[in-house]
Amino acid sequence: MIKHGDPSPIPYILSTLVLLAAGYGWFYLKNQTPTINTTVPTTPPPTSSGVSPTPPPAPTPTPAAASFPPPTAVASGTQVRIDGSTSMVGINQTLKNGFEQQFPNTTVIPQARGSDQGIQNLLAGNTDIAAISRPLTPQEQSQNLVAMPIATDAIAIVVGVYNPLTGGLTPTQVEDIFQGKITNWSQVGGAANAIRVINRPAISGTHQAFQELVLAGENFGTTPNITTLPQDATTPLLRALGNDGIGYATYTQVMNQKTVRSLAVNGVLPDQPTYPYQRTLYYVYKNPANPAVQAFLGYANSPQGKQLISAGN
Incomplete structure (x- = not known):
């Protein structure tokens, strides 16, 4: 029974409740195992504008020149058009002579309007092989053009x-x-x-x-x-x-x-x-190579063709 003049018990009750709550919180946190986020984000963080940047595309592999076998026979009426570098006039002519002699009723038509023009004509379908005296650019490679080394000059x-x-x-x-x-x-x-x-x-x-x-x-x-x-x-x-x-x-x-x-x-x-x-001189073809191109490049890579290239270079 509370007598008049005695201090109120309410403050003591509240203080006791606060101490019990603090003690329970300390005990609970002490026994918890912290969780660490080990997930690696798969996308770049947002930019200052809030938009995540687009990841760069994977590089396109450069196609390697195919190793065409030396032809044993070439269909009658086969025609091969070559255009490109003036530096390869001699090579083109000696290979033309040897190819036409070994495979009757075939025709090789060489022209020399410059490496860049040869590439343009190849892309447009106006020639079968571009003879160039420089490497292909990445842009040219991306258009299915493949360069085959022919000679050093x-x-x-x-x-x-x-x-x-x-x-x-x-x-x-x-x-x-x-x-x-x-x-x-x-x-x-x-x-x-x-x-x-x-x-x-x-x-x-x-x-x-x-x-x-x-x-x-x-x-x-x-x-x-x-x-x-x-x-x-x-x-x-x-x-x-x-x-x-x-x-x-x-x-x-x-x-x-x-x-x-x-x-x-x-x-x-x-x-x-x-x-x-x-530098290196190249024959360039558009992938996939047609049978006429395969036959001519196979001939150019044969022992006889390489001997002619040495003579024409």
């Missing part, structure tokens, strides 16, 4: 046979000449005459290979002493050299010329294995 630095420069050049000097940084022959040990640079058009596979091999991917110069030919043809380039010009061409096209000579680079001539400006 050197890009020669050429001058007129009567050019007064008697020595060779260093790679840096070659680069500086074709970028317009060196414009007088006296800067490289020659006579005090201006240098005329004769360049091939950008559609040329040799132009593109030169840009990668010699200029390390940089652009050609645009100085007034640099002239770019309108067509990718070696004969006009050689004629334009005179006594003060410099240009470049596939070595097999100039090695027997009497009006020009190739310059040594770091003391090495283009016919030596350590020459710095070497």
Whole structure:
């Protein structure tokens, strides 16, 4: 019985309840095992805009060139059209002669309108094989084009046979000449005459290979002493050299010329294995290859075809 004047028991009851609740909470948390989320998210976290970015697509594998067997027989009336690099004119012609002789009533039609034009004609279905003097680009590979290596070739630095420069050049000097940084022959040990640079058009596979091999991917110069030919043809380039010009061409096209000579680079001539400006030549087909293409490329890869390629290169 609570008497008047005694303190109220309610505060004591509330304090007891609070202490009991705190003790129970501490006991419960102490005996719990923490859960760790080990799930790895499969999508990138949202951007600041709240939208999850699209993951990049998996890279498309580059198709490898098929190994076509040498043909034992080719159907009468088979026709193979080849178009592309002027650097491969000799190879195309020697393989044409050998193929048509071994397989009567077949026809090989070679043309040389430049590597880029050969690729365009192949994609358009206007030729069966593109002969190119540079690697395929990723975009070209994505269009089911496959490149088969055919031969190794050197890009020669050429001058007129009567050019007064008697020595060779260093790679840096070659680069500086074709970028317009060196414009007088006296800067490289020659006579005090201006240098005329004769360049091939950008559609040329040799132009593109030169840009990668010699200029390390940089652009050609645009100085007034640099002239770019309108067509990718070696004969006009050689004629334009005179006594003060410099240009470049596939070595097999100039090695027997009497009006020009190739310059040594770091003391090495283009016919030596350590020459710095070497590249690979290719035949390109659209996958899957038709029977005519399979027959011709199989012939090109045969021992007889390889011997002809060496003779034509």
